[in-house]
Ligand code: C2E
């Protein structure tokens with residue numbers, strides 16, 4: 001069997017981004033550890049036990065974030081860091097760093113660093129989250145910068161120390177802001193360059209499809225999922241997770257998705273002339289942006305008419321996020337597609353927010369159990385329960401159920417024992433080129449006549 005994978009890319013955009021995020025987290029955790037230790041010792045000498053306890057908490061937090069970053073749990077590490085930094089900076093500004101005529105407040109300048117890092121970290125997140133965190137930091141900054149408000153008590157830092165601290169705080173926050181702006185500009189430039197590369201790649205035919213077989217419990221290959229790959233001239237083979245989000249942000253997903261649809265239909269026609277391949281169905285991933293286009297149904301119809309592909313062999317994979325807005329319009333489009341004869345599958349099922357009442361209104365043919373549940377189905381009772389629930393749900397609503405990401409015979413056994421008889425995953429084959437898929441189909445158990 002010929003695997004589709006070529007040499008791994010040198011350094012993709014997402015890897016660069018992830019590395020920057022990790023470096024920033026390391027710096028953040030180091031800062032917390034140093035601050036916790038330094039302030040802790042200082043207030044220890046003053047016997048200010050309440051503040052020493054807060055400093056110990058800061059130290060523990062720094063160590064926790066370092067451990068999470070080491071384990072690559074960067075998202076939770078970021079939220080922990082951002083939340084705690086916000087509290088710490090506001091706490092210090094209001095309780096220890098109260099401005100007077102001799103020494104201005106300076107601790108709050110770190111809120112600007114925090115606001116910028118939120119923009120960087122949450123770059124690919126929902127706008128409401130990104131701007132929510134950034135806005136909270138900026139609001140706190142403006143309030144602290146524009147007022148002398150504070151809670152004076154015995155431990156307020158002496159002016160001599162605060163004047164010295166002003167220089168330190170202002171220098172470090174200025175360096176932090178400069179570094180983050182530099183990183184963001186590089187990020188932006190790389191994004192733009194990648195977008196230009198993608199447009200060029202589409203024109204130059206650098207994109208291609210690989211196919212991952214879908215197999216029954218008897219070993220018969222009934223179809224495949226078409227998965228997009230990009231052979232970048234400099235970076236090598238880039239997996240879709242590294243360019244589809246950018247294509248979605250830039251709108252390039254529309255021509256790219258249209259190309260995928262056309263190529264998938266062409267492949268179906270190529271298979272149709274071989275008796276041993278003509279039964280295959282082909283699943284095509286449809287992005288939410290594609291599906292929301294007014295003329296999406298017409299585009300599917302035109303692709304089939306142009307190529308001569310049979311509608312019943314085309315299966316469109318939608319994700320739950322494509323189905324959350326304007327339910328009436330979505331159902332109308334899905335019904336129009338069904339009238340054409342196209343099949344509809346709900347991909348990554350269980351990871352979104354579909355309500356059950358909503359689900360039963362959708363004219364679906366198939367539910368796809370997400371691979372995140374299949375992965376630990378044998379070891380995690382929650383995942384096992386979710387997998388069972390999806391299979392039961394599919395049964396009662398009259399949808400076929402397929403499990404993706406099946407890697408071991410044990411997982412397949414579990415799924416079969418619970419009533420799922422259609423699989424996709426590395427256990428059967430990684431995604432391969434069309435020729436290799438044809439060999440796989442010929443080597444597999446033929447479908448019943
Ligand atoms: P998806 O549609 O859920 O596709 C399944 C992904 O799981 C594929 O990753 C496949 O290679 C991977 N996979 C399948 N079996 C296994 C397994 O046993 N173990 C492991 N570790 N992985 C397995 P891939 O090809 O990297 O695609 C990732 C995602 O990119 C897809 O997830 C889909 O959401 C998106 N994508 C791929 N092609 C297209 C496309 O043409 N259009 C759109 N809009 N999205 C696409």
Ligand code: MG
Nearest residue numbers: 225285317347
């Ligand atoms: Mg899919």
Ligand code: MG
Nearest residue numbers: 347348370404
């Ligand atoms: Mg999936």
